[in-house]
Amino acid sequence: MTHLESTLILDDAGVRRALEQMAGEIVALAGGTEGLVLIGIQRRGADLAHRLTRTIAEREGAEIPLGVMDITLYRDDLQTIGPRPVVGETRLPVDLDGKWVVIVDDVLYTGRTVRAALDQLADFGRPARIGLAVLVDRGGRELPIQADIVGSVVAAAPGDRVDVCVSELDGRDAVELVRGGKQ
């Protein structure tokens, strides 16, 4: 295997600043914390959503309900990629009807994950509004989906990979662009 060139986009402090900015924007987008629910997409989106709720709690003094969602069973590519070895947990702690839901994920790429997440949410209830917050938007959309809140924009080519590391899973926080790494 050839060595791939990797560029650091955000370091530890960069990820922290991006998340702090995103937390502020989420509250502004929802017009406060009333009825706000964050839902992280497994796995790294779930960790990021957890941190965003902590930041919002510190600043606003409000506990935001946090859900996690695994969208594997709503994917449209079961036939081509085969089943993911293990499907993660889906846990939505509150009734979503009438809520202001913000979906949180690490990387926005083709938009297919978000499409699956929207389908899954529709089976759980009818939120008043649904927004999307991502740490990285790397371009390359295959569906008409855009994020409302973006921590960092990375110009990645189709053959590149964007890696998001979170300390909960990877022992450190970072965003890296791997040229020719294939997402």
Next chain:
Amino acid sequence: MTVLSLGKDLLGLEPLSPDQIRLILDTAEPFKEVSERPIKKVPALRGKTIVNLFFEASTRTRISFEFAEKRLSADTVNVAAQGSSVQKGENLVDTARNLEAMRIDMVVVRHPSSGAAKFLAERIRSNVVNGGDGMHEHPTQALLDMLTIRDRMGRLEGLKVCICGDVSHSRVARSNIWGLTKLGAEVAVCGPQTLIPGAVGDLGVTVFRRIEEAIEWADVLNVLRLQLERMKAGYIPSLREYYRVFGVTLERLEHAPRDILILHPGPMNRGVEIDSRVADGPHSVILDQVTNGVAVRMAVLYLLAGGRPELADAAKGTDRGGGA
């Protein structure tokens, strides 16, 4: 990293590796939650057609498979031997090939002949799931038993599980022995000598002749259904005698050195192999087994349906036994 896969079919637990069995159990965990959702359905198998081909009476297994299929959004058709072309003398392969000509994707088959599922799997392109074949295997039953035990006890490795009753005629017993021993449990069997196969020790299991000894030893009892036909065939003197000697009763469990988990694959004969007070008591996980059955079958169908393309191509390309 090699991605684990089950291949084309699930015919039994004997051919599976411990990792493949763990994959099914781990995949079943998140599927439990799907059945708790307001809309108990995910689109994973949308557009797949599954035929439940049941040549033997079944309520629990057939309904459980059907729920699993519907909760994965597959389209399902049930074919029972009664009232179908099977009754007119059509053989198994012709029935299945005719179904396949209608472009189906999977077959769940239950058949009174041991080896029927394998026979079918070698002759059709669709994925085949063994829903019980003769006295051979009933893999999804053993998987749901194992999931239920693992949930309650936190592990399978090192646990002592005794299978009680008519082991000779039981596909549930065979699948349980394969699956449990592969995942590191200690397995024993207990029952009248006429209903315990002579060579069962070759599978690495201990034999208890007295139910009291089994209760003394075990962490888990999996109590098999005693088919009432066995009495007519002369394997046991009478049902009352069986209950007196081998029945899992509250009085016997009170002498157990530890709390024993009680499983039963159903349908139960209350007052024959199991005391009603035990079946409905605090140690019984019989209804958990039924709940877990749906999740395990969802996991199996999901893993087979998503089978990696190269495996699916290999299975289709070689025209397996097409001319046989």
